[in-house]
Amino acid sequence: MRAKVVLGSLATSCIAVAAAEVSYGNNSTNGAAKQLLQESMKWMDLYYDSEAGYLYNLDSKALLHDTRSSVWYAAGLLARNEGDDADQAAKIVENVIEGQHKNVSSQWYGDYQIYPEEPTVGTPQYPPVIYNSWDPNWRGFVGTTLILMLEEFPDLIPHDTQTRILESLYNATVGDSYRVGGVDDDNLYASYSNPAIMRAFMSSWTGRRLNDSNMTTAGEAYAKEIINLFERADTLSEFNSGTYAGVSLYALTLWSKYLPQSSLMGEHGPSMVSKTWAILGQLYNANLKNVAGPWDRSYGYDMNRYLSILALHIWTLVGKEAAPINAKPYTMGHKDDFAIGPLVAILAPYHNTLVPNATVSALQTFPGTHNVSTSAFSPPWDTFPRNITAWLSSNLTIGAESFSEDVIGGPAKNPSSFNPAVVQWSRNDGSVGWLTLYAQVKELNAMASEGRLELEYPQGNKTSTFTFLVSTNSKHGKRDVSSWGDVEGANITVEGTVDLTYSVDFAGYVGGSGKTINDFEYWNFTYVMPGDSTEIPRVSLSFGLD
Ligand SMILES: *[C@@H]1O[C@H](CO)[C@@H](O)[C@H](O)[C@H]1NC(C)=O
Ligand SMILES: *[C@@H]1O[C@H](CO)[C@@H](O)[C@H](O)[C@H]1NC(C)=O
Ligand SMILES: *[C@@H]1O[C@H](CO)[C@@H](O)[C@H](O)[C@H]1NC(C)=O
Ligand SMILES: *[C@@H]1O[C@H](CO)[C@@H](O)[C@H](O)[C@H]1NC(C)=O
Ligand SMILES: *[C@@H]1O[C@H](CO)[C@@H](O)[C@H](O)[C@H]1NC(C)=O
Ligand SMILES: *[C@@H]1O[C@H](CO)[C@@H](O)[C@H](O)[C@H]1NC(C)=O
Ligand SMILES: *[C@@H]1O[C@H](CO)[C@@H](O)[C@H](O)[C@H]1NC(C)=O
Ligand SMILES: *[C@@H]1O[C@H](CO)[C@@H](O)[C@H](O)[C@H]1NC(C)=O
Ligand SMILES: *[C@@H]1O[C@H](CO)[C@@H](O)[C@H](O)[C@H]1NC(C)=O
Ligand SMILES: *[C@@H]1O[C@H](CO)[C@@H](O)[C@H](O)[C@H]1NC(C)=O
Ligand SMILES: *[C@@H]1O[C@H](CO)[C@@H](O)[C@H](O)[C@H]1NC(C)=O
Ligand SMILES: *[C@@H]1O[C@H](CO)[C@@H](O)[C@H](O)[C@H]1NC(C)=O
Numbered sequence: 001m002r003a004k005v006v007l008g009s010l011a012t013s014c015i016a017v018a019a020a021e022v023s024y025g026n027n028s029t030n031g032a033a034k035q036l037l038q039e040s041m042k043w044m045d046l047y048y049d050s051e052a053g054y055l056y057n058l059d060s061k062a063l064l065h066d067t068r069s070s071v072w073y074a075a076g077l078l079a080r081n082e083g084d085d086a087d088q089a090a091k092i093v094e095n096v097i098e099g100q101h102k103n104v105s106s107q108w109y110g111d112y113q114i115y116p117e118e119p120t121v122g123t124p125q126y127p128p129v130i131y132n133s134w135d136p137n138w139r140g141f142v143g144t145t146l147i148l149m150l151e152e153f154p155d156l157i158p159h160d161t162q163t164r165i166l167e168s169l170y171n172a173t174v175g176d177s178y179r180v181g182g183v184d185d186d187n188l189y190a191s192y193s194n195p196a197i198m199r200a201f202m203s204s205w206t207g208r209r210l211n212d213s214n215m216t217t218a219g220e221a222y223a224k225e226i227i228n229l230f231e232r233a234d235t236l237s238e239f240n241s242g243t244y245a246g247v248s249l250y251a252l253t254l255w256s257k258y259l260p261q262s263s264l265m266g267e268h269g270p271s272m273v274s275k276t277w278a279i280l281g282q283l284y285n286a287n288l289k290n291v292a293g294p295w296d297r298s299y300g301y302d303m304n305r306y307l308s309i310l311a312l313h314i315w316t317l318v319g320k321e322a323a324p325i326n327a328k329p330y331t332m333g334h335k336d337d338f339a340i341g342p343l344v345a346i347l348a349p350y351h352n353t354l355v356p357n358a359t360v361s362a363l364q365t366f367p368g369t370h371n372v373s374t375s376a377f378s379p380p381w382d383t384f385p386r387n388i389t390a391w392l393s394s395n396l397t398i399g400a401e402s403f404s405e406d407v408i409g410g411p412a413k414n415p416s417s418f419n420p421a422v423v424q425w426s427r428n429d430g431s432v433g434w435l436t437l438y439a440q441v442k443e444l445n446a447m448a449s450e451g452r453l454e455l456e457y458p459q460g461n462k463t464s465t466f467t468f469l470v471s472t473n474s475k476h477g478k479r480d481v482s483s484w485g486d487v488e489g490a491n492i493t494v495e496g497t498v499d500l501t502y503s504v505d506f507a508g509y510v511g512g513s514g515k516t517i518n519d520f521e522y523w524n525f526t527y528v529m530p531g532d533s534t535e536i537p538r539v540s541l542s543f544g545l546d
Contacts (some may be wrong), residue, residue: 014338031318033348040341041076043330053091058336067112068138069146069339071096075136076342079155086156099313104128107184108134110175112142143172144254147205151258171205173215190225191237191378194244197251204263223264232377234275239376241297246309253351273354285397286366288432289324290509292390293399293422296410298434299334300520305448306333312341316348318363333519366469369393381411389448395426395545398453408442415439421446426487429472431520438467453541460537462529469522491546496539
């Protein structure tokens with residue numbers, strides 16, 4: 001069932017990260033990348049079931065295992081390459097490929113199981129529910145990791161395992177070609193940046209390796225759509241997402257490093273990495289260690305408290321201390337993403353050469369008060385591009401986007417992750433306070449400027465409400481909040497066409513009237529319209545520090 005593992009000779013070029021010296025050039029961070037590799041691997045070692053050749057589920061689901069984190073761990077095993085690491089990596093890879101869906105007529109063909117104990121997807125008892133019983137993006141997550149292994153560590157992978165990896169990539173690419181946005185509940189458009197970038201890469205790379213020109217052509221054609229969208233304003237459609245900008249940067253690095261100049265991806269990848277970092281650098285506040293809003297898809301409201309993949313990249317660029325990463329990363333919200341650490345670390349020595357110096361500098365030192373203005377476009381969801389404005393000062397940042405979409409909660413239709421208007425400030429103990437507009441409408445006019453956030457629902461009416469989720473205070477602040485005056489660190493005043501009497505509710509870990517969102521507790525400040533209002537719902541918030 002499992003191939004006998006035959007170790008190739010050790011190639012020094014394959015263990016670049018483990019062998020890398022700390023250097024002091026623009027990628028003076030090889031030492032930091034090595035630390036990221038070691039720390040993420042040490043944590044995953046605790047979850048590794050060597051008997052099974054899989055990681056246990058990182059959320060400890062009664063000894064169930066997990067496919068995607070296992071394959072990320074396997075890449076880390078090859079990079080570390082101590083003891084029997086390489087044998088274990090091959091064992092994991094063989095398991096994952098065996099668990100790949102093999103029915104060419106099913107929509108999930110070539111995708112990878114979520115976990116090896118799962119029932120057969122598509123049986124009456126285990127219906128195929130996209131993003132639940134199967135996740136179409138895992139073709140890309142697992143497939144690109146297998147490619148990275150072949151590219152970086154070919155001499156550590158047995159020859160017959162390499163053959164099966166190629167067969168697996170072929171199937172994954174064919175299956176991925178079944179994905180068409182808007183068909184069969186799928187949502188893969190070129191604007192769904194992170195899986196779109198992975199798809200184009202896997203198809204072109206696999207086509208080249210297997211001499212399947214159709215696959216190569218399909219990958220290049222999809223890349224063309226992604227590049228066209230990007231070049232409109234030099235921004236990713238899935239804009240400024242702590243988690244998914246991190247994935248897109250990973251995937252654009254694959255374009256840049258593993259495809260030749262003759263590929264559109266080899267040609268455009270490096271500048272897309274640079275330009276993506278350029279805008280992130282402008283929106284980053286190194287005092288708060290946060291990227292200012294708006295965030296199209298976020299799994300938290302303060303990067304110091306949830307683990308973002310972007311923060312792992314920042315770790316390799318400026319070191320762990322200066323990055324938005326807790327000393328114990330596995331205690332942060334969304335901590336399972338620490339499992340992608342090995343991939344970020346392996347690519348860092350190359351990726352970091354593409355990051356503009358001004359960005360690296362901004363990741364270390366806040367450059368001074370400034371405005372940012374740009375746009376991003378996610379067809380078919382957006383009627384027209386989203387206009388983005390942000391104002392950043394040393395201890396207060398405000399960022400927002402106007403949009404007109406045909407869904408509520410952004411393209412992912414998820415109000416828990418779509419944050420179109422966000423304010424963050426530093427508090428006396430150095431912790432971060434925040435406020436975010438809860439997404440309730442399809443159309444918003446939003447503008448950030450010096451100390452101000454202006455919001456309007458152009459299609460709203462007297463039934464509209466504005467809900468702001470606001471951070472709980474630091475351990476030095478008040479435990480109870482019933483008005484803006486109780487919110488620590490910020491002086492907030494509100495005006496507008498709303499009824500200025502507001503309600504305040506609490507959503508807590510074990511109590512209150514609402515549920516936490518992405519593990520974050522919050523105070524819910526809600527404004528309604530006066531009962532007889534005929535005005536357009538509008539609210540304007542002014543912020544000072546206190
Ligand atoms: C940065 O990393 C790349 C890739 O590992 C290497 O070729 C280059 O010499 C490094 N540059 C500096 C200044 O350290
Ligand atoms: C970036 O910084 C490095 C090291 O200080 C320097 O050698 C290089 O010229 C700079 N690159 C740019 C584009 O300014
Ligand atoms: C393969 O998938 C098709 C389409 O879902 C289904 O009709 C068929 O029964 C499946 N075949 C097997 C062997 O499961
Ligand atoms: C690839 O798919 C074919 C069916 O088209 C299947 O027979 C084969 O086992 C699959 N290979 C792998 C490695 O899963
Ligand atoms: C692809 O073509 C190249 C050049 O013709 C050849 O060396 C290689 O063996 C071929 N690979 C496969 C998988 O057919
Ligand atoms: C490539 O695509 C063409 C046109 O769609 C088709 O006729 C041909 O069979 C395909 N070749 C392969 C190897 O899939
Ligand atoms: C980083 O350093 C490498 C090697 O010195 C150089 O080729 C590259 O242009 C630099 N990149 C940036 C963004 O400065
Ligand atoms: C963005 O700004 C442009 C130019 O001012 C305007 O035409 C467009 O309607 C705005 N888009 C949104 C979503 O507000
Ligand atoms: C920003 O906050 C820090 C830490 O609380 C404080 O030391 C600094 O003086 C503040 N700067 C400004 C401009 O308010
Ligand atoms: C007010 O807006 C809500 C939500 O869009 C809508 O359901 C309702 O019909 C509107 N009411 C009026 C009187 O237009
Ligand atoms: C609070 O803000 C208001 C206006 O934004 C300002 O007049 C007032 O002085 C501020 N108070 C403090 C304590 O900062
Ligand atoms: C916020 O509070 C309002 C008023 O109590 C409530 O209707 C709404 O569901 C709450 N929203 C969230 C996201 O907790």
